[in-house]
Amino acid sequence: MSLNAIDTDAEKLPFEVTPSSVTIGGEVSDLDLRNPLNDEQVDGIRTALLDRKVLFFRDQDITTEQHLDFARNFGELEVHPFAPNKDGYPEVLAITHDRDHPGQENGWHSDVTWRLEPSLGSILRCLECPPIGGDTLFSDMYAAYDNLPEAVREKVEGKFALHDFEGFRVRMRARGASEQQITEFNKAYPNPEHPVIRTHPETGRKGIYVNAAFTKHIIGLDQADSDALLSVLYLQAGNPEYQCRFRWANNSMAFWDNRACQHYAASDYWPHHRIVERVTVIGDAPYYTEDGPVTNMDESPFRGRIKRQHAAPGPNLFKT
Numbered sequence: 001m002s003l004n005a006i007d008t009d010a011e012k013l014p015f016e017v018t019p020s021s022v023t024i025g026g027e028v029s030d031l032d033l034r035n036p037l038n039d040e041q042v043d044g045i046r047t048a049l050l051d052r053k054v055l056f057f058r059d060q061d062i063t064t065e066q067h068l069d070f071a072r073n074f075g076e077l078e079v080h081p082f083a084p085n086k087d088g089y090p091e092v093l094a095i096t097h098d099r100d101h102p103g104q105e106n107g108w109h110s111d112v113t114w115r116l117e118p119s120l121g122s123i124l125r126c127l128e129c130p131p132i133g134g135d136t137l138f139s140d141m142y143a144a145y146d147n148l149p150e151a152v153r154e155k156v157e158g159k160f161a162l163h164d165f166e167g168f169r170v171r172m173r174a175r176g177a178s179e180q181q182i183t184e185f186n187k188a189y190p191n192p193e194h195p196v197i198r199t200h201p202e203t204g205r206k207g208i209y210v211n212a213a214f215t216k217h218i219i220g221l222d223q224a225d226s227d228a229l230l231s232v233l234y235l236q237a238g239n240p241e242y243q244c245r246f247r248w249a250n251n252s253m254a255f256w257d258n259r260a261c262q263h264y265a266a267s268d269y270w271p272h273h274r275i276v277e278r279v280t281v282i283g284d285a286p287y288y289t290e291d292g293p294v295t296n297m298d299e300s301p302f303r304g305r306i307k308r309q310h311a312a313p314g315p316n317l318f319k320t
C-alpha cells in the first residue's frame with residue numbers, strides 16, 4: 001500500500017494479516033491470545049497495527065486477565081473515570097447495551113481525546129453479539145487528511161483545538177452526580193488543547209485529530225469559522241473509501257490505533273443485547289510537526305471525485 005508509511009510485509013510477520021480494505025483494517029490469523037505473546041509476535045502486532053490502523057482477531061475465548069495481559073504488551077492501561085468498569089477490574093470498561101440502554105457510541109470519535117495524554121489504542125472484545133447489526137466502522141485519518149482540499153489544509157495545519165468530556169458530564173448528571181462532583185471532575189480533567197492535525201509519533205504521518213464527540217472549537221477562530229471548518233473535517237470520516245467495517249461475533253476482538261483512525265459503533269440492533277469490554281492503552285501528548293513523510297497524491301488509490309476535490313478545492317468556505 002504505497003500510501004502507508006510502514007507496509008505490512010506478510011513474509012516478515014509471524015502471523016497472517018488479511019487486509020479489510022485498501023488502507024485500513026486487517027484480520028490476524030494464527031494467533032491464540034490465551035497464550036502469552038513472545039517478542040516477535042508483539043513486534044509483529046505493532047508493525048501490522050501501524051500499517052493497518054486496526055487489527056481484528058476471531059475466536060479468542062480468553063479470560064479478562066488474558067485480555068489485560070494482551071493489552072499490557074503495548075503500554076500502561078488507563079482507568080476510565082466516568083464510564084462503568086467491570087466489577088473487580090478497574091481497567092476494563094464494560095459497554096453493555098440492551099432494551100433499556102440503547103447503543104450510544106454511534107458517532108465518529110477517537111477515544112478519550114479529552115485527556116491531556118489521550119489513548120494510544122483500544123482493545124475491544126465482544127462477549128455477546130446481537131443476532132445482526134452492532135458492527136463497528138473505522139475510518140483512516142491519514143487518508144482523511146491527505147485528501148483534504150488544499151484550502152482547508154492551509155487553514156488547519158498547525159492549529160490547536162479544545163477538547164472536552166461534555167457527553168460524559170450529561171451521562172453523570174443523569175446517573176445522579178452532584179454539581180460538586182462534576183466540579184471536581186472538571187478540575188481533575190482540564191480541557192486539553194490538541195493539534196487539529198496530529199503527527200503520528202511512530203509513523204510520522206499526519207492525520208486529522210478532531211472529532212465531533214469531544215472537540216469544542218479551534219483556538220483562535222471565531223465560533224462560526226471554527227464550526228464551519230470542523231464540520232468539513234468531521235465529514236471526512238464518513239467517506240466509505242477511507243473506511244472498513246467489522247462484523248462482530250462472540251469472542252471477536254479489535255485493536256485500533258486511536259492516533260491514526262476514528263471509529264463508530266453502529267446502533268442498529270435494539271432491543272437486542274450487545275456486550276463488549278474495552279481495555280485502553282495510555283498514549284502520549286499529541287503534537288504536530290510540519291515535516292514528515294509526504295504523500296504523493298499521484299499514487300492515491302482514491303480517484304474519482306475525492307481526487308478531483310483534492311486537486312481543485314470546492315467552494316471557498318474560508319475567505320482570507
Ligand code: SIN
Nearest residue numbers: 095105136265276278
Ligand atoms: C467505543 O467507542 O470505544 C466502543 C466501540 C464499540 O462498541 O464498538
